Amino acid sequence: MSKFKKKGDGDMPAISTASLPDIVFMLLFFFMVTTVMRETSLKVEQKLPVATEVAKLQRKSLVAYIYIGAPIQALRDVYGTEPRIQLDDAFAKTSDIPIFVEKVQRETNPVEIPLLTYSLKVDNETKMGIVTDVKQELRKVNALKINYSTKKKIVKN
Numbered sequence: 001m002s003k004f005k006k007k008g009d010g011d012m013p014a015i016s017t018a019s020l021p022d023i024v025f026m027l028l029f030f031f032m033v034t035t036v037m038r039e040t041s042l043k044v045e046q047k048l049p050v051a052t053e054v055a056k057l058q059r060k061s062l063v064a065y066i067y068i069g070a071p072i073q074a075l076r077d078v079y080g081t082e083p084r085i086q087l088d089d090a091f092a093k094t095s096d097i098p099i100f101v102e103k104v105q106r107e108t109n110p111v112e113i114p115l116l117t118y119s120l121k122v123d124n125e126t127k128m129g130i131v132t133d134v135k136q137e138l139r140k141v142n143a144l145k146i147n148y149s150t151k152k153k154i155v156k157n
Helices: 020-034 073-079 094-106 110-115 128-140
Strands: 063-069 084-087 090-092 117-122 146-148
Touching (some): 063 094, 090 094, 094 128
Parallel strands (some): 117 146
Antiparallel strands (some): 063 084, 084 090
């Protein structure tokens, strides 16, 4: 009779990790390309009002945002609770709006300046007085394309 010999003890072969760096770099590259960085950090509260008739802006690259609302909780000790205007990353006065408009227009292609939209992101609890002042300053510098940012109201049938 012949004897049968066992081949080893049946261990699984080691998994090759040669392609692991390629996979890691591919994932890293994917997340770097798809991640959108926040342009400004909000210093004012933003509970936007709701509306039923909402139109989406076509080119967000041609939109300059003006935030209006009470300072966030962390900044209330310094700035109080009165509504404030935020342009880019800093609080501003209504007299700073022409400088802001000029800066936005300098950063925009001259052909696209007539297409610029100034979007007012106003907190729901803010009184219209400060909003009217902002609109008057925008009118003085001929920035006439203005919209109000809102949330879309979901209508249940």
